[in-house]
Every structure is written in structure tokens, then in C-alpha cells.
Amino acid sequence: MKKLISLIVVAATVVAVSGAQTTKKAPAAPKTIACAVMASNKVDIATATKKHMYADYKGKRYFFCCAGCPEAFKKNPASFAKSASIPTPKAPKAAR
Numbered sequence: 492m493k494k495l496i497s498l499i500v501v502a503a504t505v506v507a508v509s510g511a512q513t514t515k516k517a518p519a520a521p522k523t524i525a526c527a528v529m530a531s532n533k534v535d536i537a538t539a540t541k542k543h544m545y546a547d548y549k550g551k552r553y554f555f556c557c558a559g560c561p562e563a564f565k566k567n568p569a570s571f572a573k574s575a576s577i578p579t580p581k582a583p584k585a586a587r
Contacts, residue, residue: 520536520577521536521577522535522536522537523535523536524536524554524575524576524577525574525575526554526555526556526557526560526574527546527553527554527555527560527564527571527574527575527576528555528556528559528560528563528564528571528574529556529557529560530574530575532556532557533556534554534555534556536554536577539554539555544556544558544560544561546561546564546565546568547579548564548568548571548572549572550578550579551572551576551577551578551579552576552577552578552579552580553568553571553574553575553576554575554576
């Protein structure tokens with residue numbers, strides 16, 4: 492009987508430990524990012540999103556620090572493709 496109880500305790504411990512290892516959190520999204528055009532300037536992502544100070548290009552979203560940056564980016568986005576970016580957010584699914 493003692494062996495059975497010991498076996499159950501060990502099995503429960505293994506299950507608890509293995510379950511804890513598989514529940515890793517995804518890394519938190521950044522709150523700031525470098526401007527795609529003027530990399531020395533930091534941009535608050537939430538504020539830039541509200542003001543539509545970003546552009547999407549080839550699956551990535553690039554953020555801008557001022558009104559002049561989007562125009563420069565749109566003239567030649569490929570030249571800024573290596574700038575800091577995040578994946579383009581997916582559009583929310585429409586409710587039926």
C-alpha cells in the first residue's frame with residue numbers, strides 16, 4: 492500500500508512539473524520602437540497607432556516619429572525595410 496501511495500505521489504509530481512514547463516508565456520509586445528526613418532527617435536507604439544503614424548510593408552508595420560517620415564518611407568519603402576518593425580497585426584474577424 493505504501494508503494495502505491497508513493498507511486499501516485501511521484502506520478503502527480505511528474506504531471507505537475509511537466510505541465511508547468513509547457514505553459515510558457517509569449518514575450519510581451521514592445522511599447523516603444525525606433526522610428527523607421529529616423530532610427531535615433533523612439534516612438535510610442537500605442538500613440539503612433541492612434542494617430543495612424545505607421546505604414547505596412549511586406550507583412551511588417553513600421554512606425555514614424557513625425558509627419559515627414561511617412562512621406563519619406565512611402566517614396567522608397569524598400570530602403571527602410573531593415574528598420575525596426577513589428578509583424579502587421581491581423582484584422583479582427585467580422586462578427587456574423
